[in-house]
Amino acid sequence: MIILAIIxxxxxxxxxxxxxxxxxxxxxxxLAIAIIAALDSVFGAITSSLKKNFDLKIFLSGFFVNAxxxxxxxxxxxxLNVDIYLAAVVVFVGRMxxxxxxxxxxxxxxxxxxxxxxxxxxxxxxxxxxxxxx
Amino acid sequence: MKKKHIALTLGMVCIILTMAICxxxxxxxxxxxxxxGTLSENGLRDEVLKWKEKYDAIANQLGEEExxxxxxxxxxxxxxxxxxEKEEQITLNNCLLxxxxxxxxxxxxxxxxxxxxxxxxxDIAKHIVHDADxxxxxxxxxxxxxxAISINGQRIVNTTAITCIGNVxxxxxxxxxxxxxxxxxxxxxxxxxxxxxxxxxxxxxxxxIVIEIKKSNKVEIPKYTxxxxxxxxxxxxx
Numbered sequence: 133m134i135i136l137a138i139i140x141x142x143x144x145x146x147x148x149x150x151x152x153x154x155x156x157x158x159x160x161x162x163l164a165i166a167i168i169a170a171l172d173s174v175f176g177a178i179t180s181s182l183k184k185n186f187d188l189k190i191f192l193s194g195f196f197v198n199a200x201x202x203x204x205x206x207x208x209x210x211x212l213n214v215d216i217y218l219a220a221v222v223v224f225v226g227r228m229x230x231x232x233x234x235x236x237x238x239x240x241x242x243x244x245x246x247x248x249x250x251x252x253x254x255x256x257x258x259x260x261x262x263x264x265x266x
Numbered sequence: 267m268k269k270k271h272i273a274l275t276l277g278m279v280c281i282i283l284t285m286a287i288c289x290x291x292x293x294x295x296x297x298x299x300x301x302x303g304t305l306s307e308n309g310l311r312d313e314v315l316k317w318k319e320k321y322d323a324i325a326n327q328l329g330e331e332e333x334x335x336x337x338x339x340x341x342x343x344x345x346x347x348x349x350x351e352k353e354e355q356i357t358l359n360n361c362l363l364x365x366x367x368x369x370x371x372x373x374x375x376x377x378x379x380x381x382x383x384x385x386x387x388x389d390i391a392k393h394i395v396h397d398a399d400x401x402x403x404x405x406x407x408x409x410x411x412x413x414a415i416s417i418n419g420q421r422i423v424n425t426t427a428i429t430c431i432g433n434v435x436x437x438x439x440x441x442x443x444x445x446x447x448x449x450x451x452x453x454x455x456x457x458x459x460x461x462x463x464x465x466x467x468x469x470x471x472x473x474x475i476v477i478e479i480k481k482s483n484k485v486e487i488p489k490y491t492x493x494x495x496x497x498x499x500x501x502x503x504x
Contacts, residue, residue: 139274141280148281149288156313160293167286174283187501195279 380474
């Protein structure tokens, strides 16, 4: 159900996004950094749900507050003539890769565990058969 | 119940995220199509786009303010015959100066480079439209009694210069390229005579330049978007 909601959300979002007018080019940098921040929150949420400590409040607040903070920092950087958005990009993308690594490890281990379990079951069956024969 | 809640909020979050991504992609695509450049020119491109946006915003504002001014002038001169007369004079003068959008009977002419210019054996420069050609045509139109002329949306006013800058032509400090759409307001029968046998148009056609001309009952000519100023001249006492 959750996956269904995500897919429907993505489709509706894409349809709306394709049809609403574009923003001025001056502000596209801010939107880009907000998107990166939001994506980071999404990957963080997936990781935490795998670890079974997903909290909706933390996810939602992180999603919006991170995006707004990143935009504010970018604005500050532009005023100070320092490319602060680069730091934000490095941090967010770095965390995204970390989370992706955790997700990957989780699924790889899960598959490996399944294989081992299947093998153990086979051996057990064999043993049981041998037992009944004797 | 709680699962429903989570699914709903996640769906909303996804809507916002994909919407933002799509908007961003559209914006970047649009920006890339308006100004082309290599990666090293990104900074300059940013700057140009920002100035363009600022310019558009201010031009819009100016147009609105002018409308306001016109309304105020009309209101204040409603019940006064001498000032109404003055108001009419101002309107006429603005039309003549090119400060207002005008319409009327006239002609529309489209001039484009020789489509086979690249294949020709002699000098390729002879097969394309030059600034001098446009000047000659504007001159011919004025001679035929044109009251307002525009080339590719650039109104020809008193201070207009038509010059050549490399591979494009500059009119009113704006670049224009072939095909050139020339619109002129005046008496259509005499304006169309610029296309008669032995005219400059005929001479251009000999070089393969394509010219289409037609009379029109309603030609719309935009206003001059630049500023008209008189820094050095003052009126001398009569």
